[in-house]
Amino acid sequence: MDEEKMDRDLEGLAVFRPLQKVTGVKAQQEFRLKPTQTILLSFVLMIGIGTILLMLPISSARETSLPFIDALFVSTSASCVTGLTVVDVKNDLSFFGKCVMIMLIQVGGLGIMTLGTMAVHAMGYRFRLRESLTLQESLGQSGRSGLFELIRRMIKYTLAVEGFFALLLTVHFIPEFGFDAIGYGIFHAVSAFCNAGFDLFGNYDSLCKRQDDIFLLAGIGLSIILGGIGFTVMHDVMHRRKWHRFSLHTKIVLAVNSVLIVGGTLLIFGVESRYDGVLVGMPLAEQLANSAFMSVSCRTAGFNSFDIAASTQVTKFAMIILMFIGASPLSTGGGIKCTTIFVLLRSVWAIFRGENEVTVFGRTISTRARNQAFAIFTVGTLWVVTMGILLAVVDGETNDLGRVIFETVSAFGTVGMGIGITSEWDEWGKVLLCLTMLLGRVGIMTFLLSLIQQRQSIVKYPKEEIMLG
Template sequence: MRRMGRSYNWIKMNPAQMLSVGFLILIGVGTLLLMLPFATKDRHHLSFIDALFEATSAVCVTGLVVVDTQTTFTVFGQIVLMVLIQIGGLGFMTFGVLIAIMLGKNIGLKGRLMIQESLNQLSIEGMVRLVKFVVGFTLIAEMIGALILAIRWSSDFGFPRSLYYGIFHSVSAFNNAGFDIMGQFRSVTEYAGDFTVIMTLSFLLIIGGIGYIVVLDVKRNKSLKKLSLHTKLVLLMTLILNILGTVFIFALEYDNPGTLANLPLKDKLLGAFFHGVVPRTAGFNSLNTGELTLGSQLVTMLLMFIGGGSGGTAGGIKVTTFVLIFLAVRALIKEEDEVSLMGRRIPKDLIVRAFTITVYSIGFIFFILFILSITENAPLNVLLFEVISAFGTVGMSMGLTPELSATGKGVIAFMMFAGRVGPITIAFALARRKGKAKYKFAEEKIMIG
């Protein structure tokens, strides 16, 4: 028994390490499946780097692609991508716990800690109930979205293709993945003025991106006053960022012949709204991203960097992190001792964590940008757009993704993984645990600013 215990010591990993390894295993399985000859229409398997990139993009619910999904993959290959998106969006731990529950297994402390890490929760209390809610809500939302899209597309594609298209795009939208099977790098630009398609996809993107804990809080507490500070903040910031994104894109692209100029006013508003929503963090595009003005590119990059709500399918540093950074800076300027919001004091450890996440994220972005500036021949703004899109698991591109070198594909794949798992989680997974120091150094001030 002792020998057996010693042989399994390597399995003793912290939740951050388990989460990272779990995603890597899922990516590996997806890569092998996509390399099978019958996964592609020409029966010639994808190269390893292309299959790895596609699998990483699906598992990390990003949407960046090096090959066109519709023309490259068979139905089998597309279903593999859809399953990877679903598991990646839910979180492999959530999916694993669901299977364990169905088999009547008990979920131990280690499993609950893993769920907590996967869904970015503050406590392990009620984790199993949360998993059941997450899965149930996800399936119901995706089913409603799939039916609406299937009915709308029935006149374009006929049945059962319209149903298949509805299911695929509903899963892709709710999980903020941005994969589409509409054709050669078109995404949903063909439906830029279609109210039903745009609003259905937008609804799925927003609901999936705000975070499951927000949806559950709204479900439990019907009154606005009873909602938690986290829920109020996420809902408010989602509304503000969507409105500001729409206004800026509408104003900056109004006279741009490559995007909104040639559209009627209704379609301009719809296109601007959709482009204001998708950078946080979906990947679909109703406008030609490569034709955006420089101002719109900057707005889009900022929205991609901020992302959506914690514990959902969105990426980025999260809206709550962004707000805490802003509030901390404001408090410092006003020489206030505490950071407060809506009549509540924010713990200092959360402020430190928010700054840490932001600094780590910016560091990751600049490191990857530096590497791509060496390996790729593209303008700096195009490279930066690609890097932030990968980090925010957005999937929007200015056309660079299919042109990436093998090294570039590997680097962007790593960035998608880092964006989905989180730079802090990766740092925790790689770091060696140290006990608390038994002494403290003498304090001395240095000049800053």
């Protein structure tokens, strides 16, 4: 291989090549981005474009355009499919602004790398090794085999699920909204499947005034579940169909999701249907439907069918835990992921039992996966605690710490469930939440690896035991 061909193979992604032509500089080490850095910058670029578009007068339904900090916050929330907002989407944004929102949600849910890949691949572009590594990193894959087939399946499943629920919701909304039901159906289908939690009902009410609409809760809830379990799990279930043929990843995701959904439903129902809970006075069917919907939605979607601020402390605490865990890998949701918490708890149990290996469903979980689970949980906890402290300072003792932590975890898990205090914070509070949403969407490992230079030390030091516990 000659030197010129080697330089071509080591160039960065196509989006950065014009810079080399302008400067006349070859792709040296300082101009190359790690795959994780490219992923992070792709989201930053998308957020920047969304901010500019939302600041345009044509995006606002008011006489004045959105201020920069509000446009930045909403663009970040939509791109990271979070759902936290400081504007009323229905009343503050024009038709153009709503279209910008739904595009940011769709691209953010699938990932800009995924959509960009399919676009250039369809035009016949041949990906080089470094670009393939970036795609692998963005999709959490360990090899190049079947990479483009996976991306095609992701887009196919997304269009199929969103199209089905858009049609279903459109028919359901026709008696209320007439011709506008098409827009309502499409917007809420995309927002639900991408686990974004934005709605067009106005006044920051989400689904609170529709808590008796069991059909709507069931439709949006099912769409949230499909978006949250991940594309590989959907493919596994559709094609392998039998439990013993599923991959270990699929088995863990289905098992953990079932436990969290059922457990969350029973806890919310048991607490909020008694005494002065928010479900008191509803028929039993509506109590169960709202409990199940909130258990599903608070994992990563952000729609709410009752006033969270009025719920009990037990319910809020349970929601914080569910939001922190989040959805599944390679899904449209955030959080530390359900597989992470499973591997973490199973590893702790193995330590107490004196087991050398961690086995699940007849398979052994690798040491690398166990180490990553501990790292993700630790860094996620440290980030939430740090941001919680900083946001408490920004809050200035206006709200109690529980409300601040709830808002922080909601941003970290890209959930978007709020207690209504986000809009009260100044620019610093909104910037901190933007950073938290970005980290929650791109993933802790991707975020940190994009900032930290990895090195392999050739020096080996002697081992020495220390006391723990």
